Amino acid sequence: MSSTVITLFLAIVVLTLVITFFAARRTQTAGDFYTAGGGLTGTQNGLAIAGDYLSAASFLGIAGAIALFGFDGFFYSIGFLIAYLVVLFLVAEPLRNLGKYTLADMINSRFDAKKVRGAAALNTITISTFYMIAQLVGAGALIQLLFGIDYWLAVLIVGVMMTIYVLFGGMIATSWVQIVKAVLLMAGMLIMTFLVLLKFNFNIGQMFTNVKSVTAHGEAYLMPGLQYTEPLGTLSLMLALVLGTAGLPHILMRFFTVRDAKTARSSVVIATWVIGIFYVLTLFLGFGAAAFVGYEAIIAANPGGNMAAPLLAQAIGGDLLFAFISAVAFATILAVVAGLVLSGASAFAHDLYGQIIKKGKVTEKEQVRAARYASLAVSVLSIVLALFAQYLNVAFLVSLAFCIAASANLPVILYTVYWKRFNTAGAVTAMLTGLLSALILVSISPSVFSPVEGAALFVGEPIFPLTNPALVSVPLGFLGGYLGTILSKETDMKRYAEVKVKANTGYKRSGVSH
Amino acid sequence: MGAEKEYKQEQRATKEVDYVQVIESKSFKKLMHDRRKFIIPLTIFFLVFYFLLPILTSYTTFLNTPAIGDISWVWLFALAQFVMTWVLCTVYVKKAASFDKQADQIMKEMEQGGDSR
Numbered sequence: 001m002s003s004t005v006i007t008l009f010l011a012i013v014v015l016t017l018v019i020t021f022f023a024a025r026r027t028q029t030a031g032d033f034y035t036a037g038g039g040l041t042g043t044q045n046g047l048a049i050a051g052d053y054l055s056a057a058s059f060l061g062i063a064g065a066i067a068l069f070g071f072d073g074f075f076y077s078i079g080f081l082i083a084y085l086v087v088l089f090l091v092a093e094p095l096r097n098l099g100k101y102t103l104a105d106m107i108n109s110r111f112d113a114k115k116v117r118g119a120a121a122l123n124t125i126t127i128s129t130f131y132m133i134a135q136l137v138g139a140g141a142l143i144q145l146l147f148g149i150d151y152w153l154a155v156l157i158v159g160v161m162m163t164i165y166v167l168f169g170g171m172i173a174t175s176w177v178q179i180v181k182a183v184l185l186m187a188g189m190l191i192m193t194f195l196v197l198l199k200f201n202f203n204i205g206q207m208f209t210n211v212k213s214v215t216a217h218g219e220a221y222l223m224p225g226l227q228y229t230e231p232l233g234t235l236s237l238m239l240a241l242v243l244g245t246a247g248l249p250h251i252l253m254r255f256f257t258v259r260d261a262k263t264a265r266s267s268v269v270i271a272t273w274v275i276g277i278f279y280v281l282t283l284f285l286g287f288g289a290a291a292f293v294g295y296e297a298i299i300a301a302n303p304g305g306n307m308a309a310p311l312l313a314q315a316i317g318g319d320l321l322f323a324f325i326s327a328v329a330f331a332t333i334l335a336v337v338a339g340l341v342l343s344g345a346s347a348f349a350h351d352l353y354g355q356i357i358k359k360g361k362v363t364e365k366e367q368v369r370a371a372r373y374a375s376l377a378v379s380v381l382s383i384v385l386a387l388f389a390q391y392l393n394v395a396f397l398v399s400l401a402f403c404i405a406a407s408a409n410l411p412v413i414l415y416t417v418y419w420k421r422f423n424t425a426g427a428v429t430a431m432l433t434g435l436l437s438a439l440i441l442v443s444i445s446p447s448v449f450s451p452v453e454g455a456a457l458f459v460g461e462p463i464f465p466l467t468n469p470a471l472v473s474v475p476l477g478f479l480g481g482y483l484g485t486i487l488s489k490e491t492d493m494k495r496y497a498e499v500k501v502k503a504n505t506g507y508k509r510s511g512v513s514h
Numbered sequence: 515m516g517a518e519k520e521y522k523q524e525q526r527a528t529k530e531v532d533y534v535q536v537i538e539s540k541s542f543k544k545l546m547h548d549r550r551k552f553i554i555p556l557t558i559f560f561l562v563f564y565f566l567l568p569i570l571t572s573y574t575t576f577l578n579t580p581a582i583g584d585i586s587w588v589w590l591f592a593l594a595q596f597v598m599t600w601v602l603c604t605v606y607v608k609k610a611a612s613f614d615k616q617a618d619q620i621m622k623e624m625e626q627g628g629d630s631r
Contacts, residue, residue, distance in 0.1 A: 071571075071588060071589070071592075074592055075568065078564070078567065078592060078595050078596075079564075081595070081596065081599055082560065082564050082595060082599055084599065084603075085557075085560050085599055085602055085603070086557075088603060088606055089553055089556065089557050089602075089606065090553070090557065093610075204585070205582065205583040205584065205585060208583065208584040208585050208589075209583065209584045212584050222584065222586060222589070223578045223586065223588065224571035224572075224577075224578075224588055225571070228568075228572075231568075231569075231572035231573060234568045234571075234572050235565065235568055235569070235572070238564070238565065238567075238568045242561070242564060262610075262614060265606075265607065265610055266607070268603075269603050269604075269607055272599060272600070272603050273600065273603075276596055276599055276600060279596070280593075280596060493534065494533065494534055497533035497534040497536065497537045498531075498533040500533070500537055501531075501533050501536050501537060501542070501620075501624075504542075504545060504546070504549070504617060505545075505617035505620055505621055506617065506621075507531075507620075507621050507624065
């Protein structure tokens with residue numbers, strides 16, 4: 001490890017700890033802990049959404065996928081971005097108007113039922129856990145490569161940092177770590193893109209001509225079909241990507257950190273610009289890596305292509321840029337896992353403990369204490385799981401998390417806001433059908449079973465053909481909610497009228513504490 | 515706690531408002547109608563536009579023909595996805611401002627006793 005790498009690495013650690021120190025002094029109430037007191041501006045929250053969303057899988061994974069597979073790597077970029085139109089058009093504003101701290105709060109604004117809240121909390125915990133294991137295992141492997149330290153130490157460093165942010169600084173610290181990370185990440189992307197373009201004399205046509213000849217794929221590199229050859233598999237993945245974001249608990253939670261629906265809207269717009277520019281730039285990083293690092297060197301460093309961006313930094317900017325990009329990757333990981341701890345903790349402490357076990361009869365002090373214990377528990381559990389999962393191929397867990405979010409959360413969110421007849425039974429069946437169908441189908445899919453040893457978790461023939469089951473499990477989630485509703489008699493038009501008015505006007509959001 | 519006081523006030527306010535009456539009101543129905551007319555077609559449009567890309571790349575090859583130099587149509591279509599996202603974002607914000615005004619009007623009517631039929 002060079003001294004530049006160590007210095008920048010420590011700079012990030014110190015900077016985020018300073019943020020946490022100031023955030024801790026401002027974290028007094030449960031509202032502060034879960035939603036930063038609802039006091040973020042649209043720009044701050046927009047940057048924090050970008051910081052929460054753009055994981056190492058986006059930064060390093062997509063750059064690597066484009067470097068190795070050309071156009072097919074770019075599919076992810078498009079799906080991850082257009083997902084924000086679903087968030088903006090259908091979800092963000094009603095969610096802000098109806099919810100308080102968690103997704104379960106929003107659904108429960110229509111149904112005061114423990115089983116509804118319990119099911120929503122279960123979804124949040126499941127999605128956050130899968131996402132978290134994927135992030136931590138990826139982080140461990142990556143930091144091991146970047147800084148040359150052992151996997152267990154890498155996981156432990158990331159784990160301890162995320163625990164400190166959330167435990168002491170709650171959502172305020174998490175938000176500011178995410179904002180700082182978003183700024184650093186965009187700066188890193190812009191610098192790298194500038195240097196890549198400089199090499200091609202700022203001629204994009206020349207860049208395309210060049211990559212067509214330098215990779216082993218030849219002309220096929222610029223055409224779709226190198227990675228995704230199954231049409232239905234591609235469509236299924238694209239469906240999970242575009243609908244999943246609007247159901248990811250750690251992203252949805254960010255909308256409670258702003259004052260009202262209008263600010264929620266402006267934060268989505270800021271996030272969409274930042275995230276969109278980011279994903280356009282992944283193209284330049286991928287092409288740059290293909291041209292200046294080369295296929296063999298990328299594969300040799302990491303078979304998944306995760307080292308493409310750092311190696312490109314080394315190739316075009318030397319040790320200093322490599323150190324900077326490595327530090328950015330570290331900050332990227334920290335910001336995402338902190339958001340995940342917070343969303344998992346909110347489901348345990350607020351939904352399960354505060355609302356279901358204690359029936360909402362908890363003082364402000366008890367709420368904060370419960371939130372802190374839950375954060376600690378979620379962190380420790382994730383660290384332990386990540387340490388055991390070192391040798392497992394868990395890359396599919398990110399797209400699985402998107403698939404569960406799309407199948408189990410999005411149907412119930414849309415039904416709650418837009419469907420008059422929807423009822424308690426429907427809410428529970430929508431969530432459980434979506435969750436179970438996604439989980440069961442994945443467990444018999446090629447993501448889990450592969451005849452080739454090491455390609456998936458187990459060796460064997462997959463029963464279900466699609467790697468990502470969204471194409472089947474999302475319709476099942478909607479169908480489950482529909483059948484659960486029409487097969488039971490209960491309806492509450494008065495309550496729906498209230499939800500409809502509040503969702504569409506922002507009139508007197510329930511239980512606002514700021 | 516200020517929060518608790520606010521909560522109680524809100525509970526009282528909740529009891530006073532007849533939400534069924536509000537959703538039956540002319541101004542609320544107009545807001546719903548305007549929102550639907552705007553959101554549904556555009557949502558269908560962006561989903562179709564989005565899925566057109568993997569459908570065309572999976573089942574056809576005509577996007578592989580060159581458009582500008584070595585840049586083929588598939589890249590331009592991909593770029594169009596980004597442009598579409600930003601354009602729709604901007605359009606939505608403009609339109610939402612008018613929904614905000616309608617919503618403010620409805621809330622004003624609710625506070626005045628709500629009968630605007």
